[in-house]
Amino acid sequence: MSNTAVYPVSVNNNGKSIWSFLRSEMKPKGKIFTPFNIISFPIMILGLVLIVIRFWKGIGSITNLTQEVPWGLWIGFDVVTGVAFAGGAYVLTFMVYILNMKKYHSLVKVTVLNGFLAYLFYAGALLLDLGRPWHVINPIIGNNFGTSSVLFLVAWHFLLYMIAELIEFSPTIAEWLGARRARKILSSMTLAAVIFGITLSTLHQSGLGALFLMAKEKIHPLWYSEFIPILFFVSSIFAGLSMVIFEGSITNRVFSNQLTEKSHKEHDRILHGLAKICAGTMFAYFFLKVLVFIHGQHWNLINTGYGYWYLLEMIGFVLLPMMLFFYSYRKNNITMIKIASILTLLGIILNRLNISVIGFKWDAAVHYVPSWMEIAVTLAVIFTEIWIFRWVIRRMPVLRESPSWVNEEK
Amino acid sequence: MSLGRRDFMKTLGLVSATLTFGKAKAEQHKNNVEFHGILYDSTRCIGCQSCEFACAEVHNLPEPEDMPEAGVVRKTSEHSRIVINAFDTTKGEVYARQSCMHCNQPACDAACLTQAMHKTEEGPVIWRGDKCMGCRYCMVSCPFEIPKFEYHSANPKIEKCTMCYERIEEGKLPACVENCPAEALMFGTRRELLKEARKRIVENPDLYYDHIYGEQEAGGTGLLCLSPVPFNELGFKTNLQNSSYPELSKGFLYSVPSVFVLWPALLLGIHEATKNNNLKEEENE
Numbered sequence: 001m002s003n004t005a006v007y008p009v010s011v012n013n014n015g016k017s018i019w020s021f022l023r024s025e026m027k028p029k030g031k032i033f034t035p036f037n038i039i040s041f042p043i044m045i046l047g048l049v050l051i052v053i054r055f056w057k058g059i060g061s062i063t064n065l066t067q068e069v070p071w072g073l074w075i076g077f078d079v080v081t082g083v084a085f086a087g088g089a090y091v092l093t094f095m096v097y098i099l100n101m102k103k104y105h106s107l108v109k110v111t112v113l114n115g116f117l118a119y120l121f122y123a124g125a126l127l128l129d130l131g132r133p134w135h136v137i138n139p140i141i142g143n144n145f146g147t148s149s150v151l152f153l154v155a156w157h158f159l160l161y162m163i164a165e166l167i168e169f170s171p172t173i174a175e176w177l178g179a180r181r182a183r184k185i186l187s188s189m190t191l192a193a194v195i196f197g198i199t200l201s202t203l204h205q206s207g208l209g210a211l212f213l214m215a216k217e218k219i220h221p222l223w224y225s226e227f228i229p230i231l232f233f234v235s236s237i238f239a240g241l242s243m244v245i246f247e248g249s250i251t252n253r254v255f256s257n258q259l260t261e262k263s264h265k266e267h268d269r270i271l272h273g274l275a276k277i278c279a280g281t282m283f284a285y286f287f288l289k290v291l292v293f294i295h296g297q298h299w300n301l302i303n304t305g306y307g308y309w310y311l312l313e314m315i316g317f318v319l320l321p322m323m324l325f326f327y328s329y330r331k332n333n334i335t336m337i338k339i340a341s342i343l344t345l346l347g348i349i350l351n352r353l354n355i356s357v358i359g360f361k362w363d364a365a366v367h368y369v370p371s372w373m374e375i376a377v378t379l380a381v382i383f384t385e386i387w388i389f390r391w392v393i394r395r396m397p398v399l400r401e402s403p404s405w406v407n408e409e410k
Numbered sequence: 411m412s413l414g415r416r417d418f419m420k421t422l423g424l425v426s427a428t429l430t431f432g433k434a435k436a437e438q439h440k441n442n443v444e445f446h447g448i449l450y451d452s453t454r455c456i457g458c459q460s461c462e463f464a465c466a467e468v469h470n471l472p473e474p475e476d477m478p479e480a481g482v483v484r485k486t487s488e489h490s491r492i493v494i495n496a497f498d499t500t501k502g503e504v505y506a507r508q509s510c511m512h513c514n515q516p517a518c519d520a521a522c523l524t525q526a527m528h529k530t531e532e533g534p535v536i537w538r539g540d541k542c543m544g545c546r547y548c549m550v551s552c553p554f555e556i557p558k559f560e561y562h563s564a565n566p567k568i569e570k571c572t573m574c575y576e577r578i579e580e581g582k583l584p585a586c587v588e589n590c591p592a593e594a595l596m597f598g599t600r601r602e603l604l605k606e607a608r609k610r611i612v613e614n615p616d617l618y619y620d621h622i623y624g625e626q627e628a629g630g631t632g633l634l635c636l637s638p639v640p641f642n643e644l645g646f647k648t649n650l651q652n653s654s655y656p657e658l659s660k661g662f663l664y665s666v667p668s669v670f671v672l673w674p675a676l677l678l679g680i681h682e683a684t685k686n687n688n689l690k691e692e693e694n695e
């Protein structure tokens with residue numbers, strides 16, 4: 001960053017007010033007619049139309065939900081899977097701020113931003129799924145605390161965790177605005193926010209699994225166990241890191257102009273380290289899954305359709321990517337690491353959907369299959385998130401280095 | 411770190427004190443009110459649907475249009491809180507009621523994050539529209555799959571039997587009980603009903619199958635059922651556990667406060683311990 005950069009909040013702002021700064025920042029930067037925009041924009045508009053219909057005619061007008069299967073794609077994928085994918089933020093902040101593994105520091109900002117947006121949007125998608133969203137305020141303002149509800153805990157943790165992540169990310173916003181004092185105060189809160197955030201994440205990552213504990217007879221026995229919370233927690237570690245690997249390889253290509261030569265090289269070293277951690281946690285997860293399986297004594301169920309499906313998830317999308325991670329770590333093969341991360345992510349989608357949607361009321365006569373409109377809304381939510389992400393990356397020093405005054409002040 | 415460790419722990423303590431939701435719900439016996447319930451005796455039920463019609467009328471729901479028919483399982487829905495089904499059994503055609511069981515420790519109540527689903531002191535489990543946010547977690551959790559949701563409304567309600575709570579408060583009987591011409595339904599305290607049910611079985615062992623559905627199921631329920639045949643023949647769920655469903659997530663909820671207290675301390679400790687090994691960075695490989 002050159003010293004001539006103009007910051008709206010700093011003393012020497014060349015007469016530029018904060019408003020004119022923000023207005024100029026609002027304008028799109030970069031080409032408008034990219035393939036991504038051409039595909040995503042119509043879907044976002046379509047999503048918006050569908051959401052209007054949904055609030056006008058009821059949830060049933062655009063979803064295929066039934067009385068037996070009250071939670072579908074929006075909960076099973078957007079919320080339950082999305083939050084697991086967003087787990088990278090708490091894992092990385094744990095590694096960097098708690099274990100002081102400095103090597104990964106360059107990834108923290110972008111991962112926290114990703115995590116924050118993921119929570120904002122995917123958990124925000126929860127509002128679409130609420131039949132009476134105007135009462136969402138009830139469990140928050142405290143006139144009706146359903147304190148024995150796991151969902152109450154999860155909802156509160158979402159909210160608090162978003163605040164924690166916002167605090168973690170806020171120094172970058174201050175850097176963007178050139179607010180030196182604010183940056184100093186905000187970054188002094190980072191450690192507290194990190195510790196709070198990790199605690200919250202531990203609880204709500206497992207809490208998302210605990211949501212399904214009462215649906216004991218409804219979930220296929222190969223997936224239901226009293227250990228769902230622990231399994232959800234452990235798998236959120238490598239789910240989050242795989243997302244970091246996957247997203248990182250895309251953002252680094254798309255926004256390569258933001259990165260220095262050095263950080264490109266560094267990125268490969270980081271992926272290498274992450275591969276090892278993924279492999280390790282996946283091993284622990286696989287081991288736990290095997291224990292749970294033996295404990296559940298469901299040998300007889302293996303030779304059924306659901307049994308094969310279960311084996312596919314366990315072997316094709318846990319064991320295989322785990323071995324790929326090990327192997328590519330050994331051989332230092334970056335491409336292989338990326339492939340492994342994609343397989344892992346698919347495995348997490350499978351697992352979460354198997355519990356929340358596919359294996360839910362597996363014995364019902366009619367199965368729930370999401371409507372194309374549910375899928376369109378989900379895509380619209382994801383695309384909107386990416387648009388916002390891109391907007392931020394192009395403006396704030398997330399991938400690129402912080403402005404020089406930050407280091408001067410240290 | 412400008413926020414002192416002490417302050418930090420204190421804030422955290424406060425936050426966790428207000429947010430340790432691990433509090434499990436104690437059985438709600440204030441004022442010594444006993445749980446009430448309904449005893450349904452399918453040996454007496456003649457399948458006339460009077461209860462269905464009465465229920466629809468009292469709760470402003472559409473009148474039922476179909477009739478009990480063996481081989482067809484009608485279900486409660488957003489338009490009907492109670493249904494009577496016919497079953498071909500080993501003892502000929504038998505009728506069976508399906509509606510909310512008014513569990514002693516209801517899964518729906520434990521699931522509800524707004525306390526819209528609520529186990530009253532008197533026993534009925536009611537739904538309160540001014541609190542519900544329509545998340546449908548009650549539906550996910552209810553082992554009997556009773557709460558139903560109006561998917562085609564912009565202001566959707568959860569429909570389920572409330573044991574006519576308003577009528578009970580006025581000292582009246584639930585509409586179904588009042589209108590049953592065959593005395594197949596009986597309202598009373600759960601204790602009286604269990605006694606009555608046992609008496610009927612003992613006095614007429616040939617007529618009854620020796621089991622009171624709801625005495626143990628799901629930790630005990632307010633609706634108790636008698637049958638001439640094993641209950642699976644009447645479409646009752648016989649794979650349910652005998653302990654209550656909220657029990658299943660209690661372990662998790664109980665662990666929340668301790669994580670909230672231990673985790674931050676632990677994390678801070680590790681942070682302090684690793685603070686000075688910047689030099690050893692490479693060892694993290």
Ligand code: SF4
Nearest residue numbers: 510511513516518552
């Ligand atoms: S049967 Fe279902 S809806 Fe009725 S009280 Fe029990 S858990 Fe709640």
Ligand code: SF4
Nearest residue numbers: 522542543545546548
């Ligand atoms: S749908 Fe309403 S009654 Fe059911 S759990 Fe959600 S808030 Fe409670």
